[in-house]
Amino acid sequence: DTGVSQDPRHKITKRGQNVTFRCDPISEHNRLYWYRQTLGQGPEFLTYFQNEAQLEKSRLLSDRFSAERPKGSFSTLEIQRTEQGDSAMYLCASSYIPGLAGGNEQFFGPGTRLTVL
Amino acid sequence: AQKITQTQPGMFVQEKEAVTLDCTYDTSDPSYGLFWYKQPSSGEMIFLIYQGSYDQQNATEGRYSLNFQKARKSANLVISASQLGDSAMYFCAMREFLRVGSQGNLIFGKGTKLSVKP
Numbered sequence: 001d002t003g004v005s006q007d008p009r010h011k012i013t014k015r016g017q018n019v020t021f022r023c024d025p026i027s028e029h030n031r032l033y034w035y036r037q038t039l040g041q042g043p044e045f046l047t048y049f050q051n052e053a054q055l056e057k058s059r060l061l062s063d064r065f066s067a068e069r070p071k072g073s074f075s076t077l078e079i080q081r082t083e084q085g086d087s088a089m090y091l092c093a094s095s096y097i098p099g100l101a102g103g104n105e106q107f108f109g110p111g112t113r114l115t116v117l
Numbered sequence: 118a119q120k121i122t123q124t125q126p127g128m129f130v131q132e133k134e135a136v137t138l139d140c141t142y143d144t145s146d147p148s149y150g151l152f153w154y155k156q157p158s159s160g161e162m163i164f165l166i167y168q169g170s171y172d173q174q175n176a177t178e179g180r181y182s183l184n185f186q187k188a189r190k191s192a193n194l195v196i197s198a199s200q201l202g203d204s205a206m207y208f209c210a211m212r213e214f215l216r217v218g219s220q221g222n223l224i225f226g227k228g229t230k231l232s233v234k235p
Contacts, residue, residue: 031221033221033223035222035223041227041228042121042210042227042228043162043223045221045222045223045224048221050221055221056221089160091162105167106164106223107164108154108161108162108163108164110159110160110161111161113160
């Protein structure tokens with residue numbers, strides 16, 4: 001396994017269009033996270049899954065955003081009716097948590113850079 | 118209030134010298150973890166080092182060490198013997214383990230851009 005992968009790496013779209021990103025985590029990892037990073041800022045948390053259950057969502061995740069992780073493997077993040085403010089790098093990360101707590105690091109993918117024209 | 122503060126937008130260091138990147142944090146959770154990540158220009162976040170709030174010893178990983186001062190709520194990253202390949206953005210992050218609704222995500226600072234001069 002070569003790590004977390006994300007597809008596509010770059011996406012350019014017109015305002016109002018829908019886009020979908022995919023993340024494939026490290027295979028034995030049960031947690032999957034989505035973050036958004038804008039220029040000059042650190043990543044901001046959007047949502048995370050433990051197996052197939054979406055356990056937490058940030059208030060940054062408006063109604064236009066939806067994430068899924070069917071069967072607890074890959075995940076998709078869809079943005080409907082994109083706006084120029086959605087332009088950012090979308091990062092996916094995964095980790096293995098044996099319990100509710102733990103310091104296991106999150107391994108990040110290369111990100112999907114979204115540009116909304 | 119910001120939970121992670123990195124006060125140095127940019128830092129320069131001479132190759133082979135040591136450099137300290139500052140990070141202070143704010144939490145009322147007694148159980149938390151502190152992380153440092155490196156982000157080169159390619160964009161991928163690379164995990165460097167972790168410190169748990171109950172760890173007695175400062176964490177070390179090769180040329181990276183974490184100067185953890187719990188009472189001051191600081192978790193500075195020390196890079197020894199800087200190399201040209203260390204030039205990148207460095208992010209400090211925290212995970213709160215017990216606060217309801219915040220057990221999963223990392224909270225990141227704004228980062229410090231480190232430039233290593235030959």
